[in-house]
Amino acid sequence: MTRRLEVGDLISHDVRREAAAWIGTGDEDAVARVAWSVLIEPGDGVAGEAIARFGPRAALDRVTTAPRGADIGNALDRWASRWDAGLVRDAIAAARRRQIRLLLPGDAEWPVGLDDLGPHAPVCLWVRGEAEALAHGLSAGLVGARAATGYGEHVATDLASALADDDVVIVSGAAYGIDGAAHRGAMRVGGRTVAFVAGGADRVYPAGHAHLLQQITERGAVVAECPPGTTPTRWRFLSRNRLIAAVSAATVVVEAGGRSGSINTAGHAAALGRPLGAVPGPVTSSTSAGCHRLLREYDAICITSAGDVRELLGAGPDPQPLAYEAPETIRLADALSRRRARTVDELARRSGLAPADVVAALGLMALAGSAEAREDGWVSAT
Structure with a gap:
């Protein structure tokens, strides 16, 4: 019964x-x-x-x-x-022992982006560290492969450092590879970072990141939707990814194979209407195949710098027109020397331009600061 x-x-x-x-x-x-x-x-x-x-x-x-x-x-x-x-x-009792805070919908620190998950939003959050980091202005999710290459970790670190230096909170999952590099990059410049974990906030997983997780609690927060003591499982990792996507104003996949879990995070971001970016890598690298697929099939924005991420967040400068350099200027720049002054006739002979065109181009280059007139001729100022 x-x-x-x-x-x-x-x-x-x-x-x-x-x-x-x-x-x-x-x-x-x-x-x-x-x-x-x-x-x-x-x-x-x-x-x-x-x-x-x-x-x-x-x-x-x-x-x-x-x-x-x-x-x-x-x-x-x-x-x-x-x-x-x-x-x-x-x-x-476990939360009290580990100084884990309960965060509820409606609390000042509750990340309102989670509400976009509707009935699939967490019922509460268990937070170790500074809960304020969850509601601290702009946040960017940087995710990627556990088996990352040196290139991927380098890019993740640089992106996280530059963004965190601009007061952007870096959100990731505390895994090996790209996640760990993103967290470290943010902390390297004294920025804030948030790690969403698949088990309890008191669980140290992966074990090799025990020190990193402790550092994150001092510069941000370790956050779980499962209660203390919960074991990370494959399902909980996949479900955790929706929280990273929902909390982040934009999500960037730095490096990912075709079957990487970070592609799942990208899917959640796309479903929520969040901006999505991907970092390109060598076409011969299997660890960038997932990023290339996102760029090719899912309209992800190509990310090559922190500035690209800022634009994705809506915090970057207005796009500037690409600089155009006239062919005459390029040819004249090749003809100029930084050490020896050359006359207009000599520059015309070297560049193949008419003397009148040389004079006109030199005037524009002088205004731009790339050429300088001397008593015996002209020199390059670049």
């Missing part, structure tokens, strides 16, 4: 008391969001629809009385194994 689930079995008096000691309130809606975070897997749309319609606390009542065959009734079969106040209490 199936055990009847009661809300009191999930949000007990003890749970509310623990929550009050942690977040300063035993408000049932806040505690219910913690409970939902324990119950569901990331991006559960059935739970999201119920919470949006009834509110987090009332939605728990609704699911316990929903008839089997309804979406909520069927989903309850997925959630029943975690319907335990002990699991909620353990998550709260």
